[in-house]
Structures are given as structure tokens and as C-alpha cells.
Amino acid sequence: MRYWFSCFHGQLLALLLLLIAIALFALSLGNYPLTMLEICRFIGSHLGLSELPPERYNILSNILLDVRLPRVLAAILVGMALSGSGAAFQAVFRNPLVSPGMLGVLAGASFGATLGMLLHGNWFSIQLLAFVFGLVAVGLGVAIGFIFGGGSMITLLLGGMISSASFSALLSLVKFAADPQDELPSIIYWLMGSLGMSNLNEVLWLLPPMLLAVLVLWSFGRALDAMSMGEDEARALGVPVHLVRYGVIVAATMGSALSVSIAGMVGWVGLVAPHIARMLVGPENSRLMPVSIMLGAIFLLLADSLARGFSVVEIPIGIVTQCLGLPLFLLVLHRARKGWN
Amino acid sequence: MTQQPFKGRRAPLLYADNLAFHYDDHEVLNSVSVDVFAGEVLALLGPNGTGKSTLLKLLLGLTQPSRGSVGLGGTPLTQLSRRTIAGQIAYVPQHHVSPFPYSVRQVVAMGRFHHSGLLGRSSQRDALVVEQVLQRLRIDHLAGRPYTEISGGERQLALVGRALVQGANILMLDEPASALDFGHQARLLAELRQLADDGYAVVMTTHHPHHARMIADRALLLKNGIVNAVGTPAEVLTPVAIQQLYDLSEQELAAFTRGMAAA
Numbered sequence: 001m002r003y004w005f006s007c008f009h010g011q012l013l014a015l016l017l018l019l020i021a022i023a024l025f026a027l028s029l030g031n032y033p034l035t036m037l038e039i040c041r042f043i044g045s046h047l048g049l050s051e052l053p054p055e056r057y058n059i060l061s062n063i064l065l066d067v068r069l070p071r072v073l074a075a076i077l078v079g080m081a082l083s084g085s086g087a088a089f090q091a092v093f094r095n096p097l098v099s100p101g102m103l104g105v106l107a108g109a110s111f112g113a114t115l116g117m118l119l120h121g122n123w124f125s126i127q128l129l130a131f132v133f134g135l136v137a138v139g140l141g142v143a144i145g146f147i148f149g150g151g152s153m154i155t156l157l158l159g160g161m162i163s164s165a166s167f168s169a170l171l172s173l174v175k176f177a178a179d180p181q182d183e184l185p186s187i188i189y190w191l192m193g194s195l196g197m198s199n200l201n202e203v204l205w206l207l208p209p210m211l212l213a214v215l216v217l218w219s220f221g222r223a224l225d226a227m228s229m230g231e232d233e234a235r236a237l238g239v240p241v242h243l244v245r246y247g248v249i250v251a252a253t254m255g256s257a258l259s260v261s262i263a264g265m266v267g268w269v270g271l272v273a274p275h276i277a278r279m280l281v282g283p284e285n286s287r288l289m290p291v292s293i294m295l296g297a298i299f300l301l302l303a304d305s306l307a308r309g310f311s312v313v314e315i316p317i318g319i320v321t322q323c324l325g326l327p328l329f330l331l332v333l334h335r336a337r338k339g340w341n
Numbered sequence: 342m343t344q345q346p347f348k349g350r351r352a353p354l355l356y357a358d359n360l361a362f363h364y365d366d367h368e369v370l371n372s373v374s375v376d377v378f379a380g381e382v383l384a385l386l387g388p389n390g391t392g393k394s395t396l397l398k399l400l401l402g403l404t405q406p407s408r409g410s411v412g413l414g415g416t417p418l419t420q421l422s423r424r425t426i427a428g429q430i431a432y433v434p435q436h437h438v439s440p441f442p443y444s445v446r447q448v449v450a451m452g453r454f455h456h457s458g459l460l461g462r463s464s465q466r467d468a469l470v471v472e473q474v475l476q477r478l479r480i481d482h483l484a485g486r487p488y489t490e491i492s493g494g495e496r497q498l499a500l501v502g503r504a505l506v507q508g509a510n511i512l513m514l515d516e517p518a519s520a521l522d523f524g525h526q527a528r529l530l531a532e533l534r535q536l537a538d539d540g541y542a543v544v545m546t547t548h549h550p551h552h553a554r555m556i557a558d559r560a561l562l563l564k565n566g567i568v569n570a571v572g573t574p575a576e577v578l579t580p581v582a583i584q585q586l587y588d589l590s591e592q593e594l595a596a597f598t599r600g601m602a603a604a
Contacts, residue, residue, distance in 0.1 A: 094440050096441065220459070222463070228440065229451065236401055237451060238455025241423075282443075
């Protein structure tokens with residue numbers, strides 16, 4: 001076979017184990033280094049299986065549950081949502097170079113978040129504004145596509161570009177209006193992306209909608225295969241084309257907007273993870289989707305570990321994914337160009 | 342326009358009644374009626390831009406007519422779900438390239454989608470049907486190859502395979518042989534004839550009157566959006582009719598036919 005492993009389920013299991021191992025590794029990283037053994041002991045005592053001295057337990061609980069776990073969970077969720085959205089968009093728009101930001105969600109969400117900072121909103125209101133404006137931007141893009149082209153693929157993409165450009169312009173306006181002493185730096189820093197802002201409650205609260213978005217995208221796998229051959233063909237094959245297209249847009253937008261609100265702008269994951277997945281298991285979306293989702297989570301966990309572990313000062317994760325994404329993408333381009341002609 | 346029922350008095354599988362189609366102000370088709378019967382190859386002929394592909398899409402229910410209706414058995418397509426239609430009518434588009442390197446087997450298996458529906462999974466039976474069709478079309482040796490890396494003729498056969506696993510009894514093909522080399526044209530046309538003999542209704546648009554002569558039971562001549570003639574190729578594909586259909590002079594047609602005969 002042309003793919004690397006033959007047994008798909010074995011491959012999924014291997015990826016899952018890898019994801020868990022990397023998550024444990026990420027939990028051990030930080031200013032207060034912990035060994036894997038200690039983490040396992042803590043988990044054991046948390047579940048009531050073994051005993052740790054109470055002071056030790058409290059320290060570990062503070063470090064692991066309050067500081068590191070939210071971060072690790074956020075990395076996994078954001079990676080899953082962005083890579084799942086990317087894979088689904090690539091199929092629906094029949095273009096392997098489409099990324100989740102295509103319809104304007106990232107530009108809109110960035111504008112919303114910066115607006116929140118300008119208005120000195122609290123953390124929750126900033127996240128809410130990011131989410132809402134992400135949806136507004138995609139809504140605007142889709143509306144433009146409908147008004148000027150009856151909702152055809154190409155006008156949808158153009159509508160997304162226009163919406164994206166409009167919100168980038170508005171974002172510049174907000175930056176210009178911001179106080180250059182304190183507001184502007186925090187806006188710019190936020191835009192670079194960080195996973196360190198979230199607490200466990202927030203992450204647990206965002207877990208269900210993000211998992212739901214990812215599951216919806218995954219469940220459309222077979223329909224996405226047909227859609228990527230062309231809309232008329234998909235319709236003739238019995239696919240409810242509009243339901244799938246707008247279902248994907250809604251789910252992907254929800255996932256991406258929430259991930260911006262957790263982590264700011266995190267680029268490249270949604271483009272690179274589906275491509276690596278396609279190299280591993282081929283283009284069939286029912287397989288591509290779960291593999292892409294897990295690779296996205298792994299990619300972001302590694303990027304966050306680098307962001308935290310590379311120097312004393314934490315590097316914004318958006319910068320790390322950009323630095324990692326480009327060479328990875330070149331590698332994929334080199335390997336996959338055969339399938340693209 | 343009235344038509345002679347084909348092969349006795351069997352009911353048509355698919356009917357199109359007095360279809361008209363406008364695109365903005367431009368009239369693409371006007372008062373087109375046609376019935377499609379089991380076991381026949383129906384060829385749609387006409388110059389470029391005359392509405393052949395539009396007619397095919399109307400018959401597939403992919404485009405809605407401005408006037409008139411298309412129906413399966415006695416039921417208008419508009420009252421049927423896409424899943425139901427997919428079980429009866431299959432579409433083989435003009436050959437194209439997917440942006441993703443699906444294997445031939447995966448492309449063929451897409452035809453089984455409507456059996457399980459949106460959230461369903463493919464079954465053992467799906468896999469079995471796919472293998473049978475791959476063997477029937479003698480493309481099983483290509484099953485694992487990426488669809489993007491095989492020849493145009495093989496790709497067309499894969500798309501025919503996808504149509505066959507759908508389990509539909511009406512096949513609609515848009516220019517199935519136009520982009521193929523001589524050998525693949527002959528092979529594909531023979532395959533289509535065989536399918537009609539096995540009971541499928543085969544509707545195809547074509548640029549080539551000789552393709553219609555070779556395999557079609559009936560030819561429908563379309564010009565400027567209206568039906569010029571319907572009938573057996575021997576009846577309707579006369580030199581005069583072809584001259585008139587494609588705006589050819591007698592000399593031009595004669596020179597071309599001599600060339601074809603020599604081949």
C-alpha cells in the first residue's frame with residue numbers, strides 16, 4: 001500500500017497513545033519541573049488509588065490542576081477544532097489550500113477581542129466578543145456570497161475574503177484608537193496567541209461545544225468525500241449538499257471562534273494537520289478527520305511545550321506555530337504535490 | 342411534440358414534459374419533451390451551447406426547469422428526496438480531476454452513499470458491490486491507484502463504476518467519450534451498449550453523430566433550445582439533418598465523412 005500503516009484502527013490507537021504521552025510530557029514541563037512518575041502518582045492519589053503526603057498533594061494539585069491542566073486541555077481543544085475545521089473546509093471548498101480562517105472567522109474574532117480590550121472589558125466579555133464577532137464575520141461573508149452569487153462556492157470564498165478584509169481594516173482602526181502606552185501592547189500580545197490565559201472552569205465550559213463541533217465535522221466524513229468531487233455530483237449521489245455545506249460552516253465557525261477566544265490567533269494548524277493526516281491515511285474524510293483532529297492536538301501541545309520550555313520568557317504560541325508550520329508545510333508540499341495537479 | 346413509444350408500449354422510466362429553461366433573459370431550452378425507456382441508449386446531439394448539458398441536468402433534477410416537469414415513474418422529481426432519486430438516476434459528469442488523490446476503489450464506493458445516508462457507515466455489502474462492479478468494468482487492477490493518476494479513459498470507467506454501484510437503473514452521461522482516445526472511446530461505448538442490453542436506460546450527450554449511430558437506439562437532435570428531431574439514428578441522423586444541425590455545407594460534411602470512413 002502507498003500509506004504508512006495498513007491497519008487504520010491500530011493507527012488511531014497509536015495516535016491516541018502518542019497524544020496522551022505528549023499531554024503527560026506537557027504536564028511535566030514548567031518552572032517547577034516534575035517527573036512523569038510524580039504526575040502518575042498524583043493522578044493515582046487523585047483517583048484514590050495511592051497515597052501522597054498532604055502538603056505534596058496540595059502543591060502538585062496547584063501546579064497540575066490549576067496551572068498546567070487548563071493549558072494542556074486548551075491546547076488539545078484548540079488543535080482539534082482548528083484542524084477539524086481546516087479538513088472540512090478543504091473538502092467543502094474543494095481546495096487543499098483552504099484554512100479555517102477562509103470565511104473571515106479569525107479576522108472577525110480578533111476584531112471582537114481587541115474591541116473588548118479597548119472597552120476595558122473583563123476576560124469573559126473579551127472572549128464573548130471574540131466569539132460573537134467571529135460568527136458575525138462569517139455571517140457577513142456568507143451573506144455577500146448569497147447576495148452577489150446565489151451562494152455558489154466561488155462567491156462564498158470571495159464573500160469570506162471581503163469580510164476578512166473588512167474586519168482586518170476595523171482591527172487596524174481599533175489598534176490606531178488604542179492607547180499606545182498600555183492598550184496597544186496588550187492587544188498586540190493577545191493577537192500573537194497564548195494558551196496561558198484560561199482557567200480550568202472556562203476550559204471545561206468550552207469543552208462541550210468544541211467537542212460537538214468536531215464530532216459534527218467528523219460525522220459528515222462520507223458526505224465530505226462526495227462534496228469534494230463537486231456539488232452536482234454530490235447531489236446526484238444523494239448528499240444533502242446544502243445541509244452539509246452550511247452544517248460544516250456553522251460547526252467550523254463555532255469551533256474556530258471559540259478557539260480564538262481561548263487562545264488568540266493560532267495559525268497554520270488548520271492547514272498543516274489535515275495535510276499530514278492526508279499523507280498518513282489518504283484523502284477519505286471518515287479516516288482523515290479523526291487523524292487530522294488528533295494530529296492538530298499533538299501539534300499544538302508540542303508548540304505550546306516549545307513556547308513554554310524554550311526560554312525563561314514564554315513565547316506567544318501563535319509565533320511558535322508560524323515558525324513550525326511553514327517548514328512542515330513545505331515538507332508536506334514536497335511530498336504531496338503529486339496529488340494536487 | 343409527440344413521440345413514438347419505444348419498443349412496444351412499455352411505460353417510460355423517466356419523463357420530461359414540455360421543459361423550458363431560462364438563464365436570466367436568455368432562453369436555453371423551450372418545449373422539450375422526452376421519455377426515457379429501460380433498455381435503450383438515448384443520445385442527445387446538438388451544436389455547442391445548444392442546451393444538451395442543461396437538458397441532462399434538468400433530467401437529473403440538478404437544475405429546476407422554468408416551466409414543465411421531470412418525473413420518475415409518475416412522480417415529479419421535485420416531490421422526491423435526493424436520496425430516493427440517487428437510487429434511480431446516476432450521473433456520470435464530464436471527466437474532471439478531483440483535488441484529492443482518492444483511490445479508484447474509494448471513488449467507486451462513493452456511489453453507495455445514499456444506501457446508508459448522511460451519518461451512516463459503509464457496510465460489508467457496500468464493499469462487495471464495489472468489488473463486483475470493479476470486476477465487471479475490468480478496472481479491478483486499478484482499484485488501489487489514485488484516481489488523479491490514471492488515464493482519462495480509466496477515470497471515465499471509474500465514474501461509470503460509481504454510477505453502477507448506486508443501483509440506479511437510469512444512467513446519465515455528459516460527453517462520456519469526448520475526451521478519450523480512439524481505443525477508450527470504442528471500449529466505453531461498447532460498455533454502455535452492454536449496460537443498455539442488460540436493462541439500464543442510458544442517456545448520453547455527445548458531439549459525435551457516429552457515436553449515436555454505433556450504440557444509440559434513439560437520437561434526440563437539439564438546436565437553439567428546441568428539439569429538431571427524435572427517432573432512431575437511421576431515421577434522424579441523415580446527412581441533410583446533420584448538415585442542418587451543425588450548419589455545415591454539403592462539401593464540408595462530405596469531406597469530414599470521407600475522413601471518418603477512412604479511419
